[in-house]
Amino acid sequence: MILHEFSLSGNCYKVRLTAAHVGVPLERREYDIMKGETRTPEFLASVNGNGRIPVLQDGERFLAESNAACFYVAEGSPLIPADRFERADMLHWMFWEQYNHEPNIATLRFWLDWVGIDRLTDLQRSQMPVKRKLGNEALQLMDSHLKVREWFVGDALSLADICLFAYTHVADEADFDLALYPNVIEWMERIMTQPGHVPLDA
Structure with missing residues (x-):
């Protein structure tokens, strides 16, 4: 899986932290939000049309919104209660x-x-x-x-x-x-x- 991120963002961090707890390796791709790198035509067309990060990429599929990405990474792990x-x-x-x-x-x-x-x-x-x-x-x-x-x-x-x-x-x-x-x-x-x-x- 690939995490498209700005590493100092808490929203991006929570995905990395989830992955660390469940032992899922992530490839990390950094974007400088202060330079508008998530607002380029290429990013909007290929990663997230909403122009925001984090975005979790699994193969050819892209999942935006940090808490949704955390849920996806943690599926089947103790981080998601069975009850x-x-x-x-x-x-x-x-x-x-x-x-x-x-x-x-x-x-x-x-x-x-x-x-x-x-x-x-x-x-x-x-x-x-x-x-x-x-x-x-x-x-x-x-x-x-x-x-x-x-x-x-x-x-x-x-x-x-x-x-x-x-x-x-x-x-x-x-x-x-x-x-x-x-x-x-x-x-x-x-x-x-x-x-x-x-x-x-x-």
Whole structure:
């Protein structure tokens, strides 16, 4: 399988992390999103017409959207619970990550780290307080959920944990104070000591 990616992206990282945990080798192809390399006519025609990464390629088939790619890589592994309810609950957290977590934490990280505060548009600047509020609410919900459990679903690491870990562990790069969420910190430490774990910059 081939992963079309921007390696510093949390969305791309979660696919690599999933593959590392299940022992699936990936060929990696890097694109510089800051240079518009995912918006070229060639990329749009041959990889993803939506102009976004990651995209997982398996033979002649291309699968966009990070959490869908994670699910594809992890199919048949312990990262996907066997229990019907737990499997659906895993998907619930994966959907929540893309709707409530990533659009706020990841967006602020991108704006502050790659775009730069001085280059933001007036619209982006106006959205920052709301995104920070919503990002902190997401982290607080995670912290509350983890108060009485070690993992997001069931009694073991699942795709829910991997997909939420990707941007949570770099939330400080968007000036979120993770010290406010001690249960989240302990959960991240558990993930980082799991067999097969690889860091973002690996």
